[in-house]
Amino acid sequence: MHTGFNNKTFLLTGSSGFIGASLSKRLLLEFPEVTIIGIDSMNDYYDVRLKEYRLSGLQTIASEKNTGSFQFQKGNIADKATVTELFRKYQPDIVVNLAAQAGVRYSIANPDAYIESNLIGFYNILEACRHSYDDGKTGVQHLVYASSSSVYGSNKKVPYSVEDKVDNPVSLYAATKKSNELLAHAYSKLYNIPSTGLRFFTVYGPAGRPDMAYFGFADKLRAGKKIQIFNYGNCQRDFTYIDDIVEGILRVIQGPPKTEIGEDGLPSAPHAVYNIGNHQPVNLLEFVEILQQELIRAEVLPQDYNFEAHKELVPMQLGDVPITYADTEALRQEFGFQPNTPLREGLRRFAQWYREFYQI
């Protein structure tokens, strides 16, 4: 499926983040002709050492022969001058916007961070894309940006389809992600910016995010603390392995949406939205069971670990939803791909990485 990127320049925001660094790594290793310009604020929402580790991994790969090139700038996309200057200097062909304040629960504690990165930051990216065509320049050929499964709120119908009405977000995070889709649609219609929003479903894997449940569970179990399983374990999540997310992004990048003439005789917005999820929701208790087995297998936990003594079933949290379940039919039809990494395999790779990273 991958045909190469013919010397294209990528601007990748959030390049030291979990998904951004994983995508950059794959691009560098498989597409030696690409130039990646990475920007990340390196904020301390979670352990900065993990962001530095991912960044130095990319810089090491890029210093080797026969890889793409990678240049990094520490900066905030909410700063308009920074974004404008990046676009002026590098004139990216492809923009992948992954920088955002992620996490549902933190949006209750620190709403400002969401408005800054997810709304002002994304608006700056859109404005820069718009002006990339000034003076007859080719400009941005595709803007791909991260949305989230959280836009589905407490959607009753499963699986979640991009055709479903998503006007009932249950967290500020979800509201900012839905706003991104609306803003991108408007900019794409007004200025003909080919753009695609991707609704990722609970992404996990090596060098993942320590603020997410699976990572936090591993930390707590290792420290001998109790883990809390919300909604008394009656939660289902469509856990999606990082390599599947990266594969999905790579395929989507190569197929920018086209303008079509609508029923009104006017061109439609070259804008599309897809789900990227494993389309196999797993009960949280089952997930935790497999995670525990894999942590034991990787020797992060001892063979005789008393799991029952470290497990606490608690009520639902504010902003959480009982199930996420992706309908990925559109992704399959348009791009011939659906995530397919089995949960045990993905958690095995996470547990092995975890052991190495923390030198257990």
Ligand SMILES: NC(=O)c1ccc[n+]([C@@H]2O[C@H](COP(=O)([O-])OP(=O)(O)OC[C@H]3O[C@@H](n4cnc5c(N)ncnc54)[C@H](O)[C@@H]3O)[C@@H](O)[C@H]2O)c1
């Ligand atoms: N991981 C998931 O399960 C998941 C699910 C749905 C959506 N998403 C979305 O995917 C994207 C990437 O997520 P991730 O899991 O890699 O998160 P992450 O937090 O690991 O990565 C985001 C990166 O963006 C950087 N950043 C934040 N605000 C910035 C700003 N204003 N300017 C520059 N850099 C900034 C952070 O320092 C971080 O390194 C985010 O938009 C997130 O909302 C992730």
